[in-house]
Every structure is written in structure tokens, then in C-alpha cells.
Amino acid sequence: MSAGGEGAPEALWKRLASHGAAARNRRIADLFAADPARAEAFSLRADGLLLDYSRTNIDPPSRADLLALAEAAGLARRRAAMFAGERINETEDRAVRHVALRAPEGCDWADAGALETLARMRAFAKGVRGGQVQSPAGAPFADVVNIGIGGSDLGPVMASRALAPYHDGPRLHFVSNVDSADFADTTRALDPARTLFVVASKTFTTQETMQNAASARAWLEAAGLEAPGHFVAVSSARDRARAWGIAPERIFSFADWVGGRFSLWGPVGLGLMLAIGPRHFDEMLEGAHAMDRHFLSAEGAGNMPLMLALTGIWHRQVMGHASRAVIPYEHRLARLPAYLQQLEMESNGKSVAMDGSPLARPSCPVVWGEPGTNGQHAFFQMLHQGSDVVPVEFLLGKRGHEPGLARHHLLLVANCLAQGEALMRGRSLEESRARLAGKGLAPDQLERLARHRTFAGNRPSTTLLYERLTPRTLGRIIALYEHRVFAEGVILGINSFDQWGVELGKELATSLVPILEGRAEAEDKDPSTRMLLEALKQPPSLV
Ligand code: F6P
Numbered sequence: 001m002s003a004g005g006e007g008a009p010e011a012l013w014k015r016l017a018s019h020g021a022a023a024r025n026r027r028i029a030d031l032f033a034a035d036p037a038r039a040e041a042f043s044l045r046a047d048g049l050l051l052d053y054s055r056t057n058i059d060p061p062s063r064a065d066l067l068a069l070a071e072a073a074g075l076a077r078r079r080a081a082m083f084a085g086e087r088i089n090e091t092e093d094r095a096v097r098h099v100a101l102r103a104p105e106g107c108d109w110a111d112a113g114a115l116e117t118l119a120r121m122r123a124f125a126k127g128v129r130g131g132q133v134q135s136p137a138g139a140p141f142a143d144v145v146n147i148g149i150g151g152s153d154l155g156p157v158m159a160s161r162a163l164a165p166y167h168d169g170p171r172l173h174f175v176s177n178v179d180s181a182d183f184a185d186t187t188r189a190l191d192p193a194r195t196l197f198v199v200a201s202k203t204f205t206t207q208e209t210m211q212n213a214a215s216a217r218a219w220l221e222a223a224g225l226e227a228p229g230h231f232v233a234v235s236s237a238r239d240r241a242r243a244w245g246i247a248p249e250r251i252f253s254f255a256d257w258v259g260g261r262f263s264l265w266g267p268v269g270l271g272l273m274l275a276i277g278p279r280h281f282d283e284m285l286e287g288a289h290a291m292d293r294h295f296l297s298a299e300g301a302g303n304m305p306l307m308l309a310l311t312g313i314w315h316r317q318v319m320g321h322a323s324r325a326v327i328p329y330e331h332r333l334a335r336l337p338a339y340l341q342q343l344e345m346e347s348n349g350k351s352v353a354m355d356g357s358p359l360a361r362p363s364c365p366v367v368w369g370e371p372g373t374n375g376q377h378a379f380f381q382m383l384h385q386g387s388d389v390v391p392v393e394f395l396l397g398k399r400g401h402e403p404g405l406a407r408h409h410l411l412l413v414a415n416c417l418a419q420g421e422a423l424m425r426g427r428s429l430e431e432s433r434a435r436l437a438g439k440g441l442a443p444d445q446l447e448r449l450a451r452h453r454t455f456a457g458n459r460p461s462t463t464l465l466y467e468r469l470t471p472r473t474l475g476r477i478i479a480l481y482e483h484r485v486f487a488e489g490v491i492l493g494i495n496s497f498d499q500w501g502v503e504l505g506k507e508l509a510t511s512l513v514p515i516l517e518g519r520a521e522a523e524d525k526d527p528s529t530r531m532l533l534e535a536l537k538q539p540p541s542l543v
Helices: 009-022 029-034 060-072 075-083 097-104 114-130 156-163 180-187 207-222 237-243 267-276 278-297 304-318 336-348 380-385 403-425 429-436 443-452 470-493 500-516 527-537
Strands: 042-044 049-052 143-147 171-175 195-200 231-235 252-253 325-330 366-368 390-396 462-464
Touching: 009 304, 009 443, 029 403, 042 304, 049 143, 049 304, 049 470, 060 304, 075 171, 075 278, 075 470, 097 114, 097 470, 114 195, 114 252, 114 278, 143 207, 156 171, 156 267, 156 336, 156 470, 171 180, 180 195, 180 207, 195 207, 195 267, 207 231, 207 325, 207 500, 231 237, 231 267, 231 336, 237 252, 252 500, 267 278, 267 429, 267 527, 278 304, 278 470, 304 325, 325 336, 325 403, 336 366, 336 470, 380 403, 380 500, 429 443, 462 470, 500 527
Parallel strands: 143 171, 143 195, 195 231, 231 252, 325 366, 325 390, 390 462
Antiparallel strands: 042 049, 049 462
């Protein structure tokens, strides 16, 4: 029996469309003027996080209907089904149980196998970090290179950077791209004798990863080393990892109910655990587990992932904003936007509903971003004055990790708050004229300049405030986004857990390899591909 997944009813979407039409004719600032308690009423605190969505154009009736939408879509039922391990990934006939990877022993949705693997990971990490697990030649490992792509890369990369202050183990590096530049540039300064490779691939078939792993093996062999002793595999495909030559005790596996983009919490996080240590890794799991419990039990507008999801639905499906910027005012979250691109766009970038019918409305927005303040000096011009409205999600820590550089943090905070304020308030033409008056400008010049200096404002943003970017906080934040993506998917009636859209390109790339090797003809390729293939064959100066 299907556990929901039918999306929300049309009547509610219609009601929300009329709320959206009304919102287009009012200013967010007026909502604050009408309700002095709006900032408190349209924000919520949970588990050390504060989510402020008051600087959006959601008013009380819109929020009530957004909540009704989630309820009518069967979110509670589907959430219970996910935690209970039902096969809610219907197109792949799989359960979706990443929450089990961070569930402690005794928890209802814990998994004995996952706990056992976690214990093995801890023991291995302690051995590598303590120098007892060594290379076959007897050298401790100084560098760890994670080879993986997509979900087998982005989570660990993002978290490794986010938790830089906690690194006290071997240096951690990442190779993901099949472009040889990635492998060459990453390994250039490394000593093969003291390097451990973690080959992370759920399927152990991904072209990029298998090519990089083969190059790693060749790199070790060229240094005269016994390559197998320098490898660890992280995979659901134990047999393939063994067949590739990795010793069974060096394989850390996970079940098929862990989706690639939700896999940071298990063996895919092994490289991270090696770098920050099991204790900090456990703290990250605890933070995520706390968010799981919150998502499961908090009601209505008190549920943070749900409110983040509803804000997303409001901006994309109701107001029609096609993109969303994620701007962490936290330099160490520089890779969060890239991580969220996969989490959100691979999960919810779909055009058919769970039952195969065409989706009645747009799905996922384009998710993008860069850390503040850097983004301010690049694309914020467009956010403030461009012709499209881009809702912004700010993330901000109350405290940094460098008390000796406190003024940096103060300036960071000032900039983050200022951007949210500027986006909402804007600056009217009258204000711009007044600022230019008395500067001796001719009237037509003043008018022209005033127009350039006017900001429409009324541009929405949310702010997620947290205490400090510790492992526990990171765990909470990432689980918050995971559940947000899930809730949006349920409301849209799509399956957030498959990714068929990546298959066609993979198949065509595979079919092009023999053509590029000169073993097959290109006649079934389109004219553009054939022309480019011809150009690739030309001597360098003729391309
Ligand atoms: O890009 C498609 C995808 O299947 C992702 O969903 C996945 O995270 C990535 O490739 C890597 O897959 P694997 O872990 O099997 O190598």
C-alpha cells in the first residue's frame, strides 16, 4: 500500500495562488508595520537553531494554508512511513533510512548492521589516527584521499571544510572529477608511501570514481608499493569492491536504503571521521539525530524543516521565483551551496509525480550560492536590482572559532543582517532623490541618477542563526535541509529519492568512449556531436 505521496489537492493550491496574487501587491515591510510581533511570530527556535522567515511575504492566512497543504499531502503519514522503513522510494522499490545511520542503539529506527559498521569505522579510524594501522611497508598514513563523486564526495567535502577547526588526524583530500587535473593536482604533493585512498562509491561502478581509483593504484605501483594495502572501500556493492582487489576487512558497506546524497552519516563519512576523529563524528550524528526527533514530533509551525519547506514552496510554486540563493555568512560553509545543489536538485528536480503523471506545477528551483561577504562583491548587485526576484537563505553563526579575531566576526554579522534588511527595505525613488538633492546636480541629471540608485526592495530572505559551527550544529543543519527536501517532495507529490535524470548522459558517455578510441563509428550521433568529434580529431591549431 502506498504511504501517501499523492501531493496536495488542487483546491488548496488555488487558495494559495490567490494569497500569492495578494502578496504581489503588498510590501513585506507593511506586514511588520501591521504586526509588531511579526519577527517572533514568523520565526521559530529548535534545538539551538533560530529560523527567521519573517522577512518573506507570508502572512497568517498564507501560512495557515501552507500548513494545510502539507497536512493534505499526507506529510505526517509519509514521514512516519520513512522512519518505519517502508519502501517509500517507490520507483526503485527501496526504503529510505538514512535516519538510521545516526540513530543510537535502542532508538526505534536504529539498525543493528549500521551500528556495527559504525563501530568498525571507529576502530579503524582510531587505528589510522593512532598510527597502528599502517601501510604494508610499515609507514603511518599522513594523508587520506577520498575518491568519489556526487553523494560520495559532496557531503564529506562540505563537512570536512565546515569542521576544519576539528581536524587533528591525517590530512584529508578529495578527488572527484574524471578530469585528470583533479587527480594530478591533488596527489602532486603527496607521498605515496604514506597515502591512504578511500574509494567511496555506493555502486562501485561509477565511471569517474573507478577511473580515479585505477589511477591511484597505478600511482602507488609506480612508486613500488603494494597498492592493496593503501586502499579502503566504502560501498553497497561488497562483491564488486572485493573483485577490484580490496580486502574484505577494509570494506565498509551500507545498505541500499541509503541514498547517495543522504549518505554522509555512514561509511561515506569515513574520510571525515579519519580527519576529525570518532568523537567529533559522533557529535555530528547526535546533532542530526536531534533534528530527526524534532522533525518527527514538532507540530505545525513549530516544525523547522516543515517551515523551511513551506517557505520554499511559497517562493517557488506560489510566487514563481525560479531560483534560490543560499548564502552562508560562514566561510567554512563555502561548499554548502554545492552540497545543497545535489541534495535539492537531484531529489526534487523532477517533472512527473509519483504515479507517473505530469507534475502540475514547477518543481525544484535552481539552488546556488557563495559565502558572504564574498558574494556581496560579485552577484549581490543582481539580487538587489536585477529584474528577477531571488529569495535568499542566509546562514549565520553567533560566534566564530577565532576569539582573537572577534572584530572579523562582528563585521561578518553586520554584513549579513544588513543584506537581509536592504533586500526587504530597498530605497525608494523619493529617498534617492532626497539623497542627491543639494549636490548641485541639474534636475534631469538628478532624476536619472536617482533612478539608478533606487532599490525596489520587497525581496524576501530567511535567516538561520546558530550558536557556533560545531560538529553537532553541522549535523542539525544538514538534517534540517534533508527533511526540508523530503517535505517539499511530499507536498509536490514526487519521489525525492530516485535520480533517473542522470542516466541518459551516463549511457551516451559510455557509447562515445569506443568512438573516441576509434573502435566504433559515429553515424548514429546527431550532426552537432559528429562535427565536434571531427574537430577533436583535427591537429591542435585547427580546432
Ligand atoms: O550522479 C548520479 C549518482 O548516482 C548520484 O546520485 C550519486 O551520489 C553519484 O552518482 C555517485 O554514485 P556512486 O556512489 O554509486 O559512485
